[in-house]
Amino acid sequence: MDLTRRATALGCAAAAVGGVALAVQSRVNGELGRALGDGVAAALVSFLGGLLILAAAVVATASGRAAAGRFRVAVRGGRLRVWQCLGGAAGASFVAAQGTTAAGLGIAVFTVATVAGQVVSSLFVDRAGFGPGEPRRITAPRAVGAGLTVVAVLVSVSDRFGSPGELWPALLPALAGAALSWAQAANGLVRHESGSVVLATLVNFSVGACALVLVGVVDVALRGLPNPPPGQWHLYTGGALGVVALSTSVYAVRAIGVLVLGLCAVAGQLVGAVLLDVSAGGIAAGTVAGVALTLVAAGVAAVPGGRARVRG
Template sequence: MTATTEATTRPVVVRAVLLAALSGAFVATQGRLNGDLATAGAGALLAAWLSYVGTLVTVAIVVLVQGRAGITARILRHDARWWWYAVGLCGVPIVITFALGIPVVGVAIASVCAVAGQTVAGLGLDARGVGVPVPLRLTGRRLIAAVVAVVGLVVAVGSGPTTSLGTVVGLGALMFAAGAILTGQQAGNGRINLLTGDAVLPALTSSAGGTVGVSVLVAVAAAAGRLHGVTLPDEPGQWYLYLGGPLGAAITVCAAWSIRHLGTFALTLGVVAGQMVAAVVVDLVGGVGARWTTYVAVAAIAAATVLVVLPNRAGRSRPAETDRTPTPKPR
């Protein structure tokens, strides 16, 4: 890579990392809101459904405001593939498990568990070139970053409530798996962004697919009588509980743009950095508090993020490997 190309790339990578961190902060905030909505009477499943519907509506409004309704419709009609929508299903487990688990363990512990799953899965997807223009090989530094992130998971779970350690471990395992599955959505949306050059389009297709998936689950639960007693908070002061949907739209758009410049693994760690800082803040503001081990876990995740995005000895940044992005075909 020439010095000129590297100099041009570095600001883009910095912007991508900052957007990824912002996306992570939104993830933590969305999780807290959906968790509060669930405990306010909606339940985890209905809270997830409301979040997905809100995301889909928000993205649709963005497309209309941009004046891209016509071109978006043409792309979906002529170029869209079934998997554009199916990747949205990969986000369903994390939304449900966060709504279920955050009221029990707090945002910080939930975030670390999910992040560890994303980290491990991100390494594999990057090595196969999923979501990026060229594969990003597994190097010693990336492997060390993954180990550090998983150590953060172990420390965070150990900082959970000692009176219900079994519950914490069980929820942690669920959120680890959900985080690994979520990486598929991030990689899929990154691929759509590469193909179309549009970061909003993958947010539209994935939120549509996820909404259908959650709607099916809600319908099955209703038919089985599992939604009896579910209520929606209608107090004027609780309007903010329904902001999970708009935050979901911002999360998906930021991640879809950032992944093409960072790769799945680096994107995950960038998201984690913002997610963990925001998670601790949200917990402290919400009165949940945090133990010293939680701060150690946050520091471990932050260290892993720095390790994977710093330039290597040759002066070439790892994320720069994704610069060879094909020019989107004119529509």
């Protein structure tokens, strides 16, 4: 196996592992949001937990401190613009969506809605060449795959069409997924300049935590304090799961691009999501069909033509 194929295979495997972590994080943060009665508070707890883990890793290692120095030089020298470091704000919106809607929608529906927004958005992010890799054309397989994914969302929530009040929350994870594709590209740029997956992940978590603190202040002013913290320890593992999910995407995005990154993560997300929903008491037939169609869409978009690069 040559180096390019090996890098691609490793990137796809990392993205799949990150997808599994993301599905489990959705369940954890959704339950925490329900227990606290506040999705924003649950998101903030998750981000602060991940931030502590990453800050300790950077401060405690020589490679982490060196990466922080390279990051400062890149920002001061203009190679990395400040707005290119704000991927954490999009990540914060995704985690907030987890805490607000995941428990009510079910993890599988939440995941498919997120994937739809992420895949469609990633077509344009890849085409613009925003991330650290080269631009990639919007070819027929990539466009068809993205379109099938949108259809999959409609199928997965078809059992809710009779109740619009239950359907609209699926829009929030779809929008958060769209923002997440841009964030993955931005985090890849930070990793490229700093030379460190951990540092890039720390920057993301720092920005996201700051955004959530500001939103949390407004949330408390409008709604009051959340419920007392629950006693179940596993509800506080969202931060660690987020570190796994984000660091794998930061590692993989340069080798495989934003769209293929999202598609490889789909397999992990959906397998984990379906198993979680089944263990919680069952899953609707429409959701199973939507999951299956999403996997087909991922395969269509990932055919060789979907990796075509823009030249000139």
